[in-house]
Amino acid sequence: MKSTRPTRPLTALCCLTVTVAALGACSTSGGSAGGATGGDASQVLTFAAAGQGPAQAVVEAFQKANPGVTVKATYTEDDASYQQQLRTQLSSGTAPDVFRMWPGGGNTMAVRDLGADGMLMDLSGESWAAKLSEAQKAVSSDPNGKIVAIPVTIGAIGAVWNDQALSKSGLSKPATWSEVLSFCKAAKEKGVIAFSLGLKSSWVTQLVPYALTASLVYGPNPDFAQQQKDGKASFAKSEWKQAMEKYLQMRDSGCFNDSPNGVGYDEQMQMLGQGKALGAVHVISAVQSARKYAPEGTTFSLSPFPATDSADGVHVPVAVGIEYGVNAKAKNPELARKFMQFLASEEAQALYATASGSSPALPTTTFKADALQQPVLDAVKAGRATVYPDQAWPGPKVQQEHLTSIQELFNGTIDVPTVLSRMDKAFASEK
Known part of the structure; x- marks a missing residue:
């Protein structure tokens, strides 16, 4: 299973019709000052996440690294509401280009479930895909074995x-x-x-x-x-x-x-x-x-x-905590791929992990483990991780x-x- 709430994929509820109360849990954030204002659609990326803090930090870093790009972000602070909303949007064709998912199976916004429904872009050919361990590939792939998500945190x-x-x-x-x-x-x-x-x-x-x-x-x-x-x-x-x-x-x-x-x-x-x-x-x-x-x-x-x-x-x-994928019907697929490439970078992996209180999913030399993460890394090293x-x-x-x-x-x-x-x-x- 909230990310100024926790970033773990542990919150699964059945997909229900979005209610007014669920919509009230949303917040939105446009691009940083100086970004595109919508005149050039190729420079606008739509984005959604459950929990604002860590995601917003990476969004701002991506915009800074790509002057002229605007990320129109929507954040939902309740995981159940987020899952309900995204499922509804994906079914109706109104979902954002890039969005947060849960690894493996287990809930309606998990990688395998969305992949089985054909809602995710095939990312197997991206350069970062080769960095994934076999365990990470297992929870980042659709039922046909295509990589459709990038992991950004390791939780415990x-x-x-x-x-x-x-x-x-x-x-x-x-x-x-x-x-x-x-x-x-x-x-x-x-x-x-x-x-x-x-x-x-x-x-x-x-x-x-x-x-x-x-x-x-x-x-x-x-x-x-x-x-x-x-x-x-x-x-x-x-x-x-x-x-x-x-x-x-x-x-x-x-x-x-x-x-x-x-x-x-x-x-x-x-x-x-x-x-x-x-x-x-x-x-x-x-x-x-x-x-x-x-x-x-x-x-x-x-x-x-x-x-x-x-x-x-x-x-x-x-386990892998947070993953992101690209909408199979993304309005700006190339910019979405560029954002995913950024998520795979050492900078973004360390930034997301630090902001979320987790460990990075991919190798980075800039992340320093603390008293929360070190026992997890020790358990992995000792072969005592499940x-x-x-x-x-x-x-x-x-x-x-x-x-x-x-x-x-x-x-x-x-x-x-x-x-x-x-x-x-x-x-x-x-x-």
Whole structure:
């Protein structure tokens, strides 16, 4: 899965008709001063993204590097609204030239889903395409194997910490599952929240399960998703069951704030930024939102989130975060290709990663990892990185079922076997 909200692809909702409320979440930005004013259409690029900050930084850099070019940008601060709007625009022929997407499959604005519908330009022949790793190609290609997107960030999920709040509490970052439960108990006794949780924003529901299944499922068995597709594995008969039970164990042990289903992402980040919560199991780019609420001088760090009592067995979900593609019916395809070439540059990769609190997807010598990114890079180097589960799922229905079912699970209206049965049924329907 918001990018002055996080930049992770984790927010999938079904494609609905755009509402007035959704449209109200949009903001627009024209070109910089001195750019084209629309007299030369070949110098005008239309652009859309979910989350303004990092995208706007790259747009401005592109305009500066290309005098006379205007980028007419539209930003939507809510990921679900963005997905709804873009899908509607693509269907009606009114979509922008370049737009943000989600990697792999898993939601209606993901690369494979859009590619399967013929909505993306084939970019396989672009010079930057050769820079993509095999893993990046897998989530940047349509079902026919054509590269149709460029990755710009690498995201990860782990325990994100407010360093000052943690230091004040006198507690240490847990390195094993038993330590997690002890940590939660100690934090509660001190009157502080161990991990803030905002399940009212449905995309947040999946983050803890993704963190847990990295060590319980996908680390020990990297081929699990393929085995599901081959009919040799299922959610219900795997360690996904243990992961979901541990999610509830955290809830019942007081690890989270009260009534997480009534708390949204912004309030969750407010708790973290203000130190009312010591941490949050989240995408690292969420720190950009927490900083808005944090006192000056507050720093944040990340540690892998453990699911077992073997500290050496902890894996980290790591994946391409943000991708961009070109509308197959772009009104200015050549300028769109030029913008994509710029996104592949070291300058743009470092700029986008820094502004979004992520790591760059492509090599760049100008990016410096901090206490958030370094543990992720260490996990990759040590071979303890796994993919985000949804990027290997056959379609968006599985994630949609996952999101809504966890909210029901926390309401107490369904149990873990029901959640996993629903997910298995959704998976089977899309194979």
